[in-house]
Amino acid sequence: MPLLELSGIHARYGEMAALQGVDLDLSEGETLALAGANGAGKTTLMRLLCGLMPPSRGEVRVAGICLPPGDPRAAAAAGLALVPEGRLLFDSLSVEENLMIGAGARAGRWSLKAIYDLFPVLRDKRTQPPGSLSGGQQQMVAIGRALAANPAILLCDEISLGLSPLVTREVYEALKSVQREGIALIVVDQDVSRAQAISDRVACMFQGRLTLTGPAATTTPQAMKAAFFGDAA
Ligand SMILES: Nc1ncnc2c1ncn2[C@@H]1O[C@H](COP(=O)(O)OP(=O)(O)OP(=O)(O)O)[C@@H](O)[C@H]1O
Numbered sequence: 001m002p003l004l005e006l007s008g009i010h011a012r013y014g015e016m017a018a019l020q021g022v023d024l025d026l027s028e029g030e031t032l033a034l035a036g037a038n039g040a041g042k043t044t045l046m047r048l049l050c051g052l053m054p055p056s057r058g059e060v061r062v063a064g065i066c067l068p069p070g071d072p073r074a075a076a077a078a079g080l081a082l083v084p085e086g087r088l089l090f091d092s093l094s095v096e097e098n099l100m101i102g103a104g105a106r107a108g109r110w111s112l113k114a115i116y117d118l119f120p121v122l123r124d125k126r127t128q129p130p131g132s133l134s135g136g137q138q139q140m141v142a143i144g145r146a147l148a149a150n151p152a153i154l155l156c157d158e159i160s161l162g163l164s165p166l167v168t169r170e171v172y173e174a175l176k177s178v179q180r181e182g183i184a185l186i187v188v189d190q191d192v193s194r195a196q197a198i199s200d201r202v203a204c205m206f207q208g209r210l211t212l213t214g215p216a217a218t219t220t221p222q223a224m225k226a227a228f229f230g231d232a233a
């Protein structure tokens, strides 16, 4: 049985159909690179998986159990955690308080110590507001906050947005550590090939539908490009 199963997922913003029948499976410990042009529905899909918006039709199952729609608490308890586009940290709180926001959803190995071991630089900055950190360090806080919930599936939206190549490499090294813990990942990155390089599978969306899924190792840039513009491979 797949860890995560989406069947016939639709979602709307008022009249606007943002997702139009998405079927997708993810196995335990698997990494999926999710691609698609601006407005394809990637962020909507991730927000829906975390219970931040309900589907208008369709079901999400984790380990065979149907998630109640639009229930962030239930999604977190089932093991879904989001590293959101733009990070969305709280600047009125310290780094450590931001990390603690994620804690308590589930039991597991991601204590503050484990998060600081993964991102040692955050230990030194733990009493500071996140706004005083570099973009890369802020992304580490956002990843750490999600890990504090001890997810089985980590959803990373626009993971390298605004980061230098050097810091992007650091963030990807951290994602590899997360993979070694057996956590499944869905990664959205503007640079699809970078996400593809750490993935088992790739998926591409166009106008709220999946136009391609395939093995990361053998899916060509040409096939990705075609799917990007809506042509099924
Ligand atoms: N809050 C909102 N209200 C109304 N429409 C929205 C809202 N958020 C997204 N949309 C629309 O839903 C569709 C899917 O948007 P979404 O943000 O999921 O795409 P995306 O693939 O993440 O794009 P990007 O690459 O730009 O981040 C788009 O047409 C977008 O304009």
Ligand SMILES: [Mg+2]
Residues within 6 Å of the ligand: 042, 043, 044, 085, 157
């Ligand atoms: Mg987006």
